[in-house]
Amino acid sequence: MWSAFCFRFLSAVKLYLLGFKVLLAQLVNKPVTLPVMPRQDGRVAIVTGGGRGIGYEVVRHLARLGAHVIIGGRDEQEGLTAIQRICEEYKEAKVEFRKLDLASLQSVRQFAQSFKERDLPLNILVNNAAVMLVPEGRTEDGFEQHFGVNYLGHFLLTWLLLDTLKESGRCGPVSSVVNVTSSAHCIGEIILNDLNCCKHYSAHAAYCNSKLAQLFFSTHFHQEMQHGRVPVVSCAVDPGMVDTALYCHLWKPLRMAQSLIARLLFRTPVEGAATVLLAALSPALDGDCGGGYWANGHREVTTRPSFDPQLQLSLWKISIQLLGLQ
Ligand SMILES: NC(=O)c1ccc[n+]([C@@H]2O[C@H](COP(=O)([O-])OP(=O)(O)OC[C@H]3O[C@@H](n4cnc5c(N)ncnc54)[C@H](OP(=O)(O)O)[C@@H]3O)[C@@H](O)[C@H]2O)c1
Numbered sequence: 001m002w003s004a005f006c007f008r009f010l011s012a013v014k015l016y017l018l019g020f021k022v023l024l025a026q027l028v029n030k031p032v033t034l035p036v037m038p039r040q041d042g043r044v045a046i047v048t049g050g051g052r053g054i055g056y057e058v059v060r061h062l063a064r065l066g067a068h069v070i071i072g073g074r075d076e077q078e079g080l081t082a083i084q085r086i087c088e089e090y091k092e093a094k095v096e097f098r099k100l101d102l103a104s105l106q107s108v109r110q111f112a113q114s115f116k117e118r119d120l121p122l123n124i125l126v127n128n129a130a131v132m133l134v135p136e137g138r139t140e141d142g143f144e145q146h147f148g149v150n151y152l153g154h155f156l157l158t159w160l161l162l163d164t165l166k167e168s169g170r171c172g173p174v175s176s177v178v179n180v181t182s183s184a185h186c187i188g189e190i191i192l193n194d195l196n197c198c199k200h201y202s203a204h205a206a207y208c209n210s211k212l213a214q215l216f217f218s219t220h221f222h223q224e225m226q227h228g229r230v231p232v233v234s235c236a237v238d239p240g241m242v243d244t245a246l247y248c249h250l251w252k253p254l255r256m257a258q259s260l261i262a263r264l265l266f267r268t269p270v271e272g273a274a275t276v277l278l279a280a281l282s283p284a285l286d287g288d289c290g291g292g293y294w295a296n297g298h299r300e301v302t303t304r305p306s307f308d309p310q311l312q313l314s315l316w317k318i319s320i321q322l323l324g325l326q
Helices: 002-028 053-064 076-089 105-116 145-168 183-187 203-227 245-249 252-265 269-286 309-322
Strands: 044-048 068-073 094-099 124-127 175-180 232-238 293-295 298-300
Touching: 002 183, 002 203, 002 252, 044 053, 044 145, 053 068, 053 076, 053 094, 053 124, 053 269, 068 076, 076 094, 094 105, 105 145, 124 145, 124 269, 145 175, 145 203, 145 232, 145 309, 175 203, 175 269, 183 203, 183 232, 203 232, 203 309, 232 269, 245 252, 269 293
Parallel strands: 044 068, 044 124, 068 094, 124 175, 175 232, 232 293
Antiparallel strands: 293 298
16 A cells, blocks of 8 residues: 555656756747658558647648548547638648547557548558557456557557558658657656556556556567568657647646646647657658657657667567467
8 A cells, every 4th residue: 555655656757857847948949940851642540649739730730731630539529520610721731530540459450441442542641649648448358548549559450450550661762650758757667567567557658658658669670670671760759848738637736827827838739749740750851760769859768778678579579469369
């Protein structure tokens, strides 16, 4: 009981101290400005959780560049409102909404299957959707929510769409998978025999762990593609601290303080989306060879444990087992 409380308390303190440090650094760094991006006519992108926040701004920008963008999300009304707003701004925008609940592996499979039945190319996949600090709970398939939604759901989605990504990368720029992670990965931990955080539960730790798992996935997946000479690249992106609804599960008094501070000091969703867009379009922009961890508009080196190749491989293999993939 006491150790569980201490674990929860310390996990929360660690995340808030990290947030404070990131915020200070953000004040020093200038917001990222986007260069003129190449047109994306004829290219297709999927953005998970593109109905609001950072994802919405990514969808809006890609649509403005002429891409056909598919928002994968749970909330149809939110998705349709997003489309309406984008189409009011850009009459030519080609944006659609498709139901995708990352907390259900069946929903992920259905989404991927119905996309593949349409025989469209897939040039950009942005694994953006996430939950943060949600109360302890399980996905439809029994996984801890942060681990299931932020990490496993996107793992399966990418896996199921891989053939299409490969095919689409053969002519023109390589296909690009962007995993939206967070600086919170720095204090995450991958405990292979407790991926569902059964021993002690802390929503703060679970979020950080899921973001580290995403970074592991991104790095290992990229290496697999490079070894197989497959025309698909993958990178992880930290958008910075951005004023969005992601913080809605914060403890109420903290939430009130956070929303005040956010208005003054956090990045806007447009600014948060900039690094995601740069990473997604860099292969088309300057023939970039992909990979790595992006933050503040460029590749950055992150903490050493994030690149432990043995742990990455073990997590990869366990995830394949958990998802029932061969
Ligand atoms: N905001 C920040 O300060 C910050 C910092 C670092 C990293 N990030 C990362 O940036 C990404 C975008 O976050 P955001 O700040 O834009 O948050 P947000 O506004 O809360 O957007 C999250 C999106 O994910 C969707 N989503 C949640 N659960 C889902 C599920 N089970 N299936 C499908 N979609 C689901 C949400 O849709 P619903 O309406 O269905 O919930 C929403 O559209 C996340 O990966 C986050 O970890 C954000």
